[in-house]
Amino acid sequence: MQKILMKGNDALAEAAIEAGCRFYAGYPITPQNEVPEHMSRRMPEVNGIFIQAESELAAINMVFGASAVGARAMTSSSSPGISLKQEGISYLAGAELPAVIANIQRGGPGLGNISGSQADYFQAVKGGGHGDYRLLVYAPWTVQEMWDLTLRAFDKADEYRNPAMILSDGIVGQIMEPIVCTRYKRPKLPQKDWALTGCAGRKPNVVKSLFMGEGALEEHNLKLKEKYGRMKKTEVLYDSLYLDDAELIVAAYGIAARIASSAVRKLRKEGHKAGLFRPVTLFPFPEKKIADLCNSKRRFLTIEMNLGQMVEDVRLAVNGRAQVDFYGRPGGGVMTTEELYNVISNKIISGQNAMPLRHSPQKSQ
Numbered sequence: 001m002q003k004i005l006m007k008g009n010d011a012l013a014e015a016a017i018e019a020g021c022r023f024y025a026g027y028p029i030t031p032q033n034e035v036p037e038h039m040s041r042r043m044p045e046v047n048g049i050f051i052q053a054e055s056e057l058a059a060i061n062m063v064f065g066a067s068a069v070g071a072r073a074m075t076s077s078s079s080p081g082i083s084l085k086q087e088g089i090s091y092l093a094g095a096e097l098p099a100v101i102a103n104i105q106r107g108g109p110g111l112g113n114i115s116g117s118q119a120d121y122f123q124a125v126k127g128g129g130h131g132d133y134r135l136l137v138y139a140p141w142t143v144q145e146m147w148d149l150t151l152r153a154f155d156k157a158d159e160y161r162n163p164a165m166i167l168s169d170g171i172v173g174q175i176m177e178p179i180v181c182t183r184y185k186r187p188k189l190p191q192k193d194w195a196l197t198g199c200a201g202r203k204p205n206v207v208k209s210l211f212m213g214e215g216a217l218e219e220h221n222l223k224l225k226e227k228y229g230r231m232k233k234t235e236v237l238y239d240s241l242y243l244d245d246a247e248l249i250v251a252a253y254g255i256a257a258r259i260a261s262s263a264v265r266k267l268r269k270e271g272h273k274a275g276l277f278r279p280v281t282l283f284p285f286p287e288k289k290i291a292d293l294c295n296s297k298r299r300f301l302t303i304e305m306n307l308g309q310m311v312e313d314v315r316l317a318v319n320g321r322a323q324v325d326f327y328g329r330p331g332g333g334v335m336t337t338e339e340l341y342n343v344i345s346n347k348i349i350s351g352q353n354a355m356p357l358r359h360s361p362q363k364s365q
Contacts, residue, residue: 003178008143009034011179012102012166014042015150016074018184021100022048023066023073025059027081030114031170032104035076056081060088060101067097068207070195072154076102078170079120080111083128089163090129093224094209096194098157100150101135102166104173107332115332116170118254121309124167125283132221134228136164136235137282139253143177149280151184156235158189160227167282169305171255171334228284237280238289242268246275248348249293251314252303253279256335260303263340272348282310287317294321301347303340304328 006014013035016024024043026036036052043050049066053059059075066073077085082103092099105120107113122128124137136156138149146168153164196205211217241261243249252260257278267274277293279286290300300322302311311326318324327343329335 001180001182003180005176005178006143007034007176008140008146008168008173009104010038011143011146012076012150012168012173013038014181015147016100016154017042017046017048018181019072019151019154020184020186021072021074021154022046023063023071024048024075025051025053025062025066025073026075026077027053027056027059029078029081031106031116031173032076032078032102034173035102035104056084057088060085060092063099064088064092064095064097067092067099068095068196070192070197072098072158074100074102076104078104078106079108079117082120082123086123086129089135090127090131090133091209092163093133093135094131094220095207096161096224097163097207098154098161099163100153100157100166101163102150102168105167105169107330113332114170116172116174116255116305116334117330117332118169118256118305119307119309119330120167121282121304121306124165125285125313133224134162134231134283136160136162136231137167138164138237139167139280139282140172141254141258141278143172143175144179145280146172147179147181151182155187155189158192160231161194162227167254169255170332232284235281236284236286236289238286239278239280241265241276241278242273243275243277243293245273247273247297247299248344249275249277249298249300250303250344251277251279251290251300251310253282253310256303256305259335259337260340260344262337263344266337266341267344267348272345274344274348279310285313285317287313290314290317291319291321294318296322298322299347300324301344302326303335303343305332305334306330
């Protein structure tokens with residue numbers, strides 16, 4: 001198939017249109033601005049609706065309304081903007097409304113900077129808003145995956161009646177790569193008989209996240225918990241490299257995994273038994289696969305562009321059966337292949353604990 005050179009943010013936006021997204025509401029913030037820019041041009045061409053909202057709060061609540069009437073809806077932002085959307089995301093999850101939210105992460109905390117970062121992992125996978133809820137979270141590491149995982153996110157959001165997030169970063173959002181724009185094939189999905197499409201000829205529908213009856217909210221939460229359990233059983237995605245005989249497994253996602261993969265390949269050529277494990281879904285997290293990889297001869301090194309977030313889930317999955325160390329760069333700091341080659345080789349050869357540059361060591365738990 002013919003390949004097209006596309007920027008990551010444009011690939012995400014065009015994939016959303018290909019998947020049938022016909023409502024987009026957003027607000028400008030770097031480094032995701034190409035997404036609303038692309039949508040503002042393309043949505044009128046496909047009879048869709050584009051709205052530049054007055055704020056991030058308005059945008060997420062417009063998505064709530066569009067989803068409630070059955071539309072495929074999306075919003076996007078970068079880290080501080082996603083923080084402002086958290087209440088609305090919790091409402092979407094509580095009302096069981098499908099939507100896709102894209103976070104093209106930037107450095108933080110606060111306004112931070114516009115460099116790529118992975119500091120929003122906790123916010124995405126632990127439920128950044130209030131209440132017990134989960135998002136389906138996908139972590140692309142290439143522009144091709146920005147396309148592929150966006151198509152998937154819309155389908156899975158509809159299948160589970162749950163918001164889904166594309167958790168990318170400023171680097172993947174801004175780079176340009178040749179990709180294959182695979183055509184969307186809609187799978188068999190449940191009918192949206194819950195949508196607010198008018199009640200002529202049927203009982204009225206109610207979309208809500210307010211449950212005031214005695215025990216009603218607890219019952220609703222248990223229903224949601226069962227749904228999240230089904231996700232854990234069937235929706236886990238991961239990728240790996242050289243795991244069969246690896247003595248040191250590098251765990252990384254997104255752009256950090258992409259940089260680490262180059263270092264791991266170089267070490268392999270030199271005869272070192274290093275491997276790479278890359279979660280593609282951050283929720284559900286591939287905890288069972290990581291647990292299965294544990295043995296007395298293996299160690300793990302988690303690499304992230306933050307001060308240590310996914311490493312906590314790696315440690316929970318390992319559950320004390322192997323050593324888990326961490327190396328990270330915060331505040332938009334981007335590691336190089338050579339840097340990670342040195343970190344990983346030192347870990348293999350000398351067993352040194354990895355540590356972030358210019359920061360105090362991260363102690364292994």
